[in-house]
Amino acid sequence: MATIQWYPGHMAKARRQVTEALTKVDIIYEIVDARVPESSRNPLLDEIGQGKKRLLVLNKADLANPAATQGFIEYYQAQGLPAVAIDAQHTKGIQRIIAETHTVLADYIDRQKTKGVRNVLLRAMCVGVPNVGKSTILNRLAGRNIAQTGNTPGVTRAQQWIKTGEDISLLDTPGILWPKFEDPLVGKKLALTGGIKDTLFHADDVALFALETLVAQVPDEVKHLYRVTDADLQQDLPDLLMTMTARLGFKDDYDRTSWVIINDVRKGKLGRFTWDAVPQHA
Ligand SMILES: Nc1nc2c(ncn2[C@@H]2O[C@H](COP(=O)(O)OP(=O)(O)O)[C@@H](O)[C@H]2O)c(=O)[nH]1
Ligand SMILES: [Mg+2]
Known part of the structure; x- marks a missing residue:
């Protein structure tokens, strides 16, 4: 990019x-x-x-x-x-x-x-x-x-x-035109979808943001892709990221796991997601 x-x-x-x-x-x-x-x-x-x-x-x-x-x-x-x-x-x-x-x-x-x-x-x-x-x-x-x-x-x-x-x-x-960067949440969404230069954000922040939704919405895909169990999914997200890192054989390189997650999301490997909520309207 x-x-x-x-x-x-x-x-x-x-x-x-x-x-x-x-x-x-x-x-x-x-x-x-x-x-x-x-x-x-x-x-x-x-x-x-x-x-x-x-x-x-x-x-x-x-x-x-x-x-x-x-x-x-x-x-x-x-x-x-x-x-x-x-x-x-x-x-x-x-x-x-x-x-x-x-x-x-x-x-x-x-x-x-x-x-x-x-x-x-x-x-x-x-x-x-x-x-x-x-x-x-x-x-x-x-x-x-x-x-x-x-x-x-x-x-x-x-x-x-x-x-x-x-x-x-x-x-x-x-x-x-330039992207909106002021709101950190918007920044994470843009980073996740490839709208912000990869060196301008922390991969773990963005991966943890994605994981919250993925665990809630597609737990089976998460378990399958990142080799974790239902019990693992009960962990706090940062702990879950560490567990995934170990299971994927990346030792303690959670940054590497974060990039795997981000790239999988970008490719649509876990399904089709919309990260903005549809505004309420009449
Ligand atoms: N999956 C998917 N990828 C797209 C679509 N449109 C563009 N892309 C990809 O998104 C990236 C950016 O596209 P580009 O046209 O260069 O965006 P621009 O920066 O707005 O001109 C490229 O890798 C395109 O192949 C689409 O409708 N679906
Ligand atoms: Mg262009």
Whole structure:
């Protein structure tokens, strides 16, 4: 993973770049990670994207809990924010983005047609924090590899419009915003899902956070993967981590066990989890 460390200078620059790019588009695709839809949003977009049409894209839905994903979609739609869930990696749901774009921009399309524009072109760009799948989505929409996956934020070059097979043109460079780091819990969720540079957190903190949910929800998978018993699962989490470490033959290297757990979770080996709770809504 190649996410950068964010300093105030980077943030100011990213803000300028995204704000500038937004003036050129009709719709913003706000990309989030479906496993952490709230934690992977940057509230700045509400400010700099004000007055722009927006489609929230919950990507990596293949790794998230389907019921939670559905709950989030309904929650956002109840707030008047159109939202779709997709799995860009396996090219699932890309058509949903295209269909929603037409729904969201229906008035604009009508106005253009009234003005006599024959082939209305819809301009869009992807915006989001690192690693949510912006480049993958761009590539899928373009139908070819335009953007490098993995990340190099802040690289400035001339932006170009990419024609998709549809009536949508995309900016070839996604807008990159920084993740929220202030709340330690959000930090752990982003770390667990790969949204924060691996050297910026303690693996054991993140693994213990994950274990709490895993032990409660998928005890059998935990027992099987990490060679522990029902009795072991009664231990405090830090003790359980030590027991797992011994059973896996890692002596007292609990950091190594922590990384095994984090990587297993990232790969979806223990199942599909959503780490943000669906907000209560009417
Ligand atoms: N499982 C899964 N992985 C995805 C999905 N979309 C992207 N990825 C992976 O997530 C990582 C980050 O994707 P990338 O497009 O580079 O994210 P960006 O930083 O937002 O541009 C890459 O390893 C992608 O292969 C998805 O829908 N499902
Ligand atoms: Mg990218």
